Amino acid sequence: MAQPSAQEQARQAPRQPSRPARRPGREARPTPPPKQHIGRYRRWYATLHPSLQLIGLQLWMPLFFIVGFCLCYVFAFHAPHPHDVPIGIVGGDRTLVSAVQKALPGEYLFSSYDSLARAKHDVVAGTIAVAYDPSANELFKASAHQFQVASLVPATLTAVLTGAGLAAPRVTELAPLPAYDEYGTVAMYVMLAWCIGGYMVAMFIGIMGGPLRHRTRMTVIVTGGLVISLITNTLAGPVVGAIHGHFVPLVLIAWGWIVAIGLAVNGLSYFVGRFIAAPAMICFVFLSMPSSGGAYPKWFMPEPFAWLNNVVVGSSMVDMIKHQLYGVGPGPERGLITMGCYAAAGLVLMFLGKKWWERRRIRAIVTGRTTMFQDANTANREFLGRERDAELQRNGLISTETGTLQVLRDDDWEDERAAGDVFTGGRDGLENEPLNPRRQP
Incomplete structure (x- = not known):
């Protein structure tokens, strides 16, 4: 059977409706964005007084403080208990080891030293809590590194030795605390002041300075860090008298830490917006404070605070302050590395976050999407305008x-x-x- 020709097939095919020819210079209309869906709760909330709307949208912060303090401070400090506290034993006498493991299993971890000088060095450096020399029946401690350890551990070991029928050991202080820092808390509170100053500067930049360029943001962080460093060290040193000397080194250390914290918080602010206070306080206050070792060492803290001591800024800052003031603890290398890591992470977050924030902002403008906070701000501004005109x-x-x-x-x-x-x-x-x-x- 003969196949129909191409012309016959074209005539038999159903005709498609012809589209009107597009006039030259006339573009097709873009499809309008879908209208923003407003839920029932949001519509009801918009009927409240504008000032009440703003207050309600900020009540998450006191709730966050309550939860943060309970889960971090109360949980970490309500019952500090020793676990795997490192003790150095000089020589081969294991009498103390046997007595402690029998009386207090799992609380202390012993290591042997051949040299008394090496054991003393590790006590001052904070590698071990105390050192015991059985031949001289002598304990060595360093109060300037950790006052709680120097007070509790020798007393506990003395009680164990006397309970085993041995004489009470002599306790020798390797690094005493000065009279103006009687309990060794200066480093912890100075660290907290630096942390709060650093994250608050960047927090307000993130809340109110979204469109600012990277150069402007970094200038504010660096300048604000220097001002905060000068103020805190002046108040803690010459004014209060909690620190004697070391003004210039501490100003430089504080400046570096405040800038590093500010860069990290600034980078995070692109992703969380006006809620930047939450991750900033979690990282640099609620987790950093209990894990810093300033109040209690990591050997007395529950998990995860004991492990977080290795990564939070508070532990590195406290170690750098104590090393500068009293010559105890590890050297500045660990602190400088941690400082550089936080600063580098902040720069990476700034680079990626700026582009993400701009795309999200353009999308909100094009689609006309608003947040409850923006609506409350607009309503409050209009209400205040009407109030002003009525008062006039x-x-x-x-x-x-x-x-x-x-x-x-x-x-x-x-x-x-x-x-x-x-x-x-x-x-x-x-x-x-x-x-x-x-x-x-």
């Missing part, structure tokens, strides 16, 4: 585009000069023409 009207004033003008009422526009005289003229000018007051709406 009650006081005989009216707001105009060129300023605030006084309104003349019908009953008080005339005065004794209405008739005019040769010096002042009439009320409306030098010419004594009839006055024509206008009634103000």
Whole structure:
């Protein structure tokens, strides 16, 4: 059977409706974005007083503080208990080891030292809590590194030795605390002041300085860090007297840490917006404080705070402060590495976050999407404008585009000069023409 030709197939095919030819220079209309869906709760919330809306949208912060303090501070400090506290034993006498493992299993971890000088060095460096020399029946501690350890551990080991029938050991102090830092808490609170100053500077930049360029943000962080460093070290040192000397090194250390923290928080702010206070306080206050070792060492802290001591900024800052002031703890290398890691992470987050924030902002503008906080701010601004106009009207004033003008009422526009005289003229000018007051709406 013969196949139909191509022309016959074209005639038999169903005709498609012809599209009107597009006029030259005329583009197709873009599809309008879908209308933002507003839920029932949000519609009800918008009916509240604008000031009440703003207050309600900020109540997450006190709730966050309550939860943070309970889960971090109360949980970490309500019952500090020793676990795997490192103790150095000089020589081969294992009498103390056997007695402690029998009386306090799992609380202390012993290591042997051949050299007494090496054991003393590790006590001052904070590698071990105390060192015990059985040949001289002597304990060595360093209060400047950790006051709680120097107070609790020798007392516990002395009780164990005397309970085993041995004589009470002599306790030798390798690094005493000065009188102006009697309990060794200065480093912890100075660290906390640096952390709070660093994250708050960057937090307000993130909340109110979204469109700012990287250069401007970093300038504010670096300048603000220097100012905060100078203020905190001046107050802690010359004013309060909690620190004697070391002003310039501590200013430089604080400046570096505040800038590193500020960069990290600034980078995070692109992703979380006005809620930047939550991750900033979690990282640099709620987790950093219990894990820093400033109040209790990591050997007394529950998990995860004991492990977090290796990564939080608080532990490195406390170690650097103690090493600078009292010559105890590890050297500055660990602190400098941690500082550099946080600063580098902040720079990476800034680079990636800026692009992500711009894309999200453009999408919100194009689609017309708003947040509850933006709606509450707009409503509050309009309400305050109406309140201002009403207050001006009650006081005989009216707001105009060129300023605030006084309104003349019908009953008080005339005065004794209405008739005019040769010096002042009439009320409306030098010419004594009839006055024509206008009634103000």
